[in-house]
Amino acid sequence: MRYGMVIDLKRCVGCYGCQLSCKAEHATPPGVFYARVVKRESGTFPNTRLVFLPLLCFHCANPPCVDACPTGASHVRTGGVVDVDHDVCVGCRACMQACPYGARYYNRDPRPYFGDQGPTPYETARGSGGKRGVVMKCNFCLDRVQAGLDPACVANCPAHARTFGDLDDPDSEVARLIRLRGGTQLEAGLGTDPSVYYLPP
């Protein structure tokens, strides 16, 4: 089994629902985004295209971040999910250097969202901020997935642009979409073999 995600760029409307529902799910501190949206512009006026490109950790089958990690904190979990063990991470950030996709964040100095005004009850209840001095990243919401739910960004997407499933199962929805719609990996040439596929806009 290999967990994977398919993001349909034709359906995505760049509403930031993924970026912010992920933040709400994981209570990540300022500056840390397991999911985010970038706008990519191409062409020249008036033949302009603006593509909304949702990004997250690609949970590569050949994850350079795991290879680069000197302590074993970055590791591959069930279904190919790449995760970081914060008890083992020493914050050397070699993984961040290795990741070609900018999917990892160093939790240098976690501060609450309202700064000196202190953490909100939500941030306190959720232990927001996480552990100082470690690297943080998306883990495909593995807790949710193991409880039978979709990752938060998938479950929330208003445009139903995201699908989660088992890439190894040819009958899965993700496999079917990749096959039928010509799903591609971002910068596939790097040889990392991402588990996140994009359908054309």
Next chain:
Amino acid sequence: MTVATDRWIPSACSACYGTCSIRGHVVDGVLVKIEGNPDSAIGRGRLCGKGVSGIMTLYDPNRVNAPLRRTNPVKGIGVDPGWKEISWDEALDEIVERLRKVHAEDPRRLFLQRTTTNTSGRAPFFVFAAAFGTPNVWAAGGGLHCGNGAHLISGLYHASWSLVPDFKYCRYAIYFGASKGHGAGHVSCTNMQDAADARARDMRLVVVDPMCNFASAKASEWVPIRPGTDAAMALAMLDVIVNELGIWDAEYLAAKTNAPYLIGPDGCYVRDPASGKPLVWDLGRSRAVPYDDPEAKDLALEGDRDVGGIACRPAFACLRRHLRQFTPDWAESITTVSAATIRRIATEFATEARVGSTIVLDGKRLPYRPAAAIFFRGAQGHKNSVYNCYAIELLNQVVGAADVVGGALGFSPVSYGHPDTGHPWYEPTAGPDGLMVTGSWVARHLPYPISEPKVPTTMSLSELFPLGMFGPSMASRDQEDLWRRFDLPYRPEVMINYGANSLMSVGNSATVAETLERIPFIVSFDLTLTEFSEFADIVLPDTSYLESVDSRPDFPFIFNHPAGLGNWSWPIKQPVVAAGGQRRPSAEVLFEIAYRLGIGDGLNAAMNAHLKLQGEQRLDFDRTYTHADVCDRELKSLFGPERGLDWFKEHGVLSWPKRVEEVYWRAFLDVRVPVYWEFMVPLGEKAGAIARAHGLHWDDAYYEPMPRWMPCPSHDLRDASYDFYGFYFRDTLHTNSFTNENPWLDEAARMDAFSYTIAVNATTAKAKGLADGQLVWLESPAGRRVRGRLHLTEAIHPEGLGVGGCAGHWASTLPVARGKGVFFNELLEVDFDHSSPVNQNLDTCVKLRIVP
């Protein structure tokens, strides 16, 4: 040992006026997650970025937690009010004393202002105003910017507040400055799903917009247009369709519009002398008969006629002739859209409408017109909003693509109610001259019939402008001059503000500040202290939507219930957490004020009427009720005694299936809509006479029965040094100025290339030596300036400057929002010259120059 509590509480979002259904996950009394409620058709379990971020608004440490009284009598922008905490009793005693005096002297001296962000919460303000006896209520820039034209035209033609393409069946949609289904506003989350489904099945979407973001980014084709010229393009498309291609839906026009009504040389209907009804030409009997003659089968749409010596022709023939002047070549010079493009798009639209085709749904054969023309904020935000939206709507009308399968749909204009009770029930009906009267409406007066214009006695002068909703004179530069001209017999003495920040939401802040300084006593229900609060005498700490109850967050359905087939859903709003501090729901406080004032009988009567309470759920006039009581009664009145507030608190939402007759109602109801606005002729004469008698500069060109393109003040500016058309757009990350203080949304907006910047065409900018990220001033012809950073992009018209939302706060009480983004509205003039003499819509595009 304490047992952890863990609950999911169904409620309603109010991060924007779309009010999608939510579930709040509460653990040990703390809200830890907001998700969409999958049980409801409103959002269908999914939320936008704003919706999931409500937690940070709820827990903002800058929330107001106790009533505050100003100690500094001097008011002004940047003047510290010297806030002092007072008790609720002290606050209400003072407010009631002030109001008692106003109520005794002249209740019209009470001015009620509310935010559009939480439009669903307006019912208590509505009934309070009615009970108190003041007509002076407005939405702090709402209407002026967003809907005086668009909602009027949607109401007149679709009995609805807004329009969407029938996402399920439409094959060709053209948007004029609209983003329905692409991230913001009414029905935002359900529309995003439905629009994505439409894209997936290759509905062609053409977006006419000066900027390529949101809907235009997802379009099959982006048509960049010069701001404020939408009518010119739509008129030229109409000319191509009816005069070059000769395509129209004769059956629809004859039966469902006033196209066959005979128009005389005076531009008015030729009427039956006996009944006064407009006449049509019955081709079968070769004579004129009243439009509703049951024997008339074949109504002429063309041909010159003579009726009792009066030379006349059908309204549609007048329209066809009128349109001949608006050639694609003419439109090209105004819009910058090439004549060839206009011709091609018009042809595609008219062809794809498949006039004459039908489809069977639920065993019923219905017209199938899979093309839709949709207008909203972009087309409407101009002095010429009426003609802009009117012209665009005529595209739907000529091909019969209105509220039929595949066409332009109003949001839920017909409801036959829950199967158990038949409530809520409403449908459009035929009014004067057979034209449609909407069955449900959001604002004070209906789009049709048109009331007689009168010498105004309201602050907004609205009696003179029966086609408008709100007038700028509530906060305009020339407010006092206008009021004096019309001998307004009173001035505002007390203002009650519900969550609006009119310093930022109307136009330039200096003008609005001047009008606020003249109001002796201002009370403001607020979540946080804003730029507006600096002008308040008393600030009352309101509960947020996550701490409040409301029985009708998505009613009227025409405001924010999804269109198309599927389910009806009636959700409620309920507190997901207990209110913090001394916050109280504004609705409860208003009720208490009303009862203390001794106007409870009026309040209860207004509630009975406004909420249509039935039978034993009706309120007694001599009792007091809490807002929660009233919510319980409304729900029982609608859905039966077993489904009161407690039932809804547990279940969150009641859903039932829509019927084909509700969604595609046009084929089932005998009502007509106007393709020729005959009523404009007498309206213009009467309103113009009143205006001129009071020395008001008047332009009759806005009162013609058929649309034309009228330039905005920006198009008429001759000083070539102002070489850009500045406009703002609604950002998907923010609602008005409200969400700027939410740190999650602020952070996302800082990462977005457009949210907080000034978008400028890269080629234009480089030719001027301007660089990406450069800090510049934008300067208006009136000398107003705002500062912001340029974002060089290919995704904007070379003449445009696009600014996101309503940002640029400066209040120290909003530490997150302060200094972020660009305060576009600061560049807008607010006066009669910059607003429409037909519906008082404000022009929101302005000529600008960039000053490095």
